[in-house]
Amino acid sequence: MFLVGTGAGALQLECATDVSATTVRGSSERVTLAGVRKMQVAPRSLRTVPVSWDARTPTELGSLLDLVEGVWGPGPFRFVTDLAAVTSVLLPREANLMPGFFTSSAAVEGGPVVLADGSLSPRSLLITDGIAYMGTPATLPVLPGSRVTVSTYAQGSGVLQLAAYAADKTRGSNLTASVAPEVPMAPVSATWSVPDDIHWITPGVSGFARVARPAVSFTDGPVGWSPGEGIVGVLTGMDRSALRAEPQQGRQHLSGSASIVELGSR
Known part of the structure; x- marks a missing residue:
């Protein structure tokens, strides 16, 4: 089971996304006549995540087939995989506070910082x-109705926010929660139940002196920081076959697979 953002809100698909993913970071290598090796590396890696299902009826797979057939449009779409839901649904560049992925009018880059546990955050x-x-x-x-946890490492007291x-x-x-770390740059978190009419969220922070390593999970409490498992991409490469047919009952059960292919250039 995983989520995808569509023009009509959050769509739940009754399939399983694999915890493994193929990650590719583009590169170009050449060796000069002087014997110097040079390599140009892409600024980020791109992922491909397998999707599979077993013993599902065509009706149960209807939303998935619509997505593959382009009924929801060409995309790209925002995906929340099974792994992302229990680690961090943020995109990797959101989780790492890269320029262009946070509100620049409310914050400035603070550079590397040592966290309370002794680890180093690069941003x-x-x-x-x-x-x-x-x-x-x-x-x-x-x-709607699910549980969402927002966490971050913070210095000073402040407010965790969830725009709905x-x-x-x-x-x-x-949705807001006032929190304060026990010591500077220790983790803080807040958990909310999503209102029944809400399909989209955007996490935020205010009031803190400094923050690092934000995370958002669909769990009933913090699970620790993750580099971000959210994906913007398309669903493609569907392969399906009849697992068993029951023509007298008018039923057919299908098994198959597809792939979420991450898109983007930065």
Whole structure:
């Protein structure tokens, strides 16, 4: 089971996404006449995640088939895989606070910082004014009624935010929680139940002096930081076959597979 953001809100697909993924980082290598090896490496890696199902009826697979056939449009779409839901649904560049993936009017880059557990975060944000959101507003799909946990390493007290949007991306009220770390740059977190009319969320922070390593999971509590397992891409390469047919009952059960192919250039 995994989620995909569509023009009508969050769509739940009754399939399993594999915990493994193929990761490719493009590179170009050449050796000069002087014997010097040079290599140009792409700024980021791109993933391909297998999707599979077993003993499903065509009706149960209807939404998946619609997605593959382009009924929801050409995409790309925001996917929340099984692994992402229990680690971090943020995109890797959102989870790592890369430029262009947070609200620049509310925060500035803070550089590397040592966290309370002694580990080193390569990037951090200094919160200046207002709410610093991670990612593009209203692009992260969520199931109404589900549980969502937002966490980050923080210095000083502040407020964890969750901007909420209806299926048509009409803005609702923010879910908020005031928190403070036990010591500087220790983790803080908050968990909410998603209102029944909400299909999209955007995490944010305000009031802290500094934050690093944000995470969002669909769990009932914090699970620790993850580099981000969210994917923007398309579903392609479907291979399906009849597992068994029951013509007298008008039923057919299918098994098959497809792939979520990540798109993007940065």
